[in-house]
Amino acid sequence: MNGVADCAHATRIAATIGEILDTGKRSCLFNALMYFGSTLVGCPWAYSMQYRTKLRAKLGLKSSPCNDCAVHYFCEPCALCQEFRELKARGVDPALGWDANSEKYTHLTPPQSHAMHK
Numbered sequence: 001m002n003g004v005a006d007c008a009h010a011t012r013i014a015a016t017i018g019e020i021l022d023t024g025k026r027s028c029l030f031n032a033l034m035y036f037g038s039t040l041v042g043c044p045w046a047y048s049m050q051y052r053t054k055l056r057a058k059l060g061l062k063s064s065p066c067n068d069c070a071v072h073y074f075c076e077p078c079a080l081c082q083e084f085r086e087l088k089a090r091g092v093d094p095a096l097g098w099d100a101n102s103e104k105y106t107h108l109t110p111p112q113s114h115a116m117h118k
Helices: 002-021 028-040 044-059 068-074 076-089 098-106
Strands: none
Touching: 002 028, 002 044, 002 076, 002 098, 028 044, 044 068, 044 076, 068 076
């Protein structure tokens, strides 16, 4: 049962991050279904890494210490948590959805530091 809960939690986090970084064009439900589907075939990282790339592009963050694919492949849960925290640190709460965050996300600017928070 614990594995099911872990999968559901990762799906929820990936879906909310996706909804924000897709600027509401893809719903949380759509992203959840896509992420869950990719999990069923054993490659959730292949779907979720695109959002890390979008987040880095939006905020001008460097791809370090390794590229987005490697981060998601080797440590998917850590990557999702880091992206969620990065958005929250900038005033955007992915758990609230796109409608509640659209204004905040639109006004995000690149930080002084060009690395994701650890």
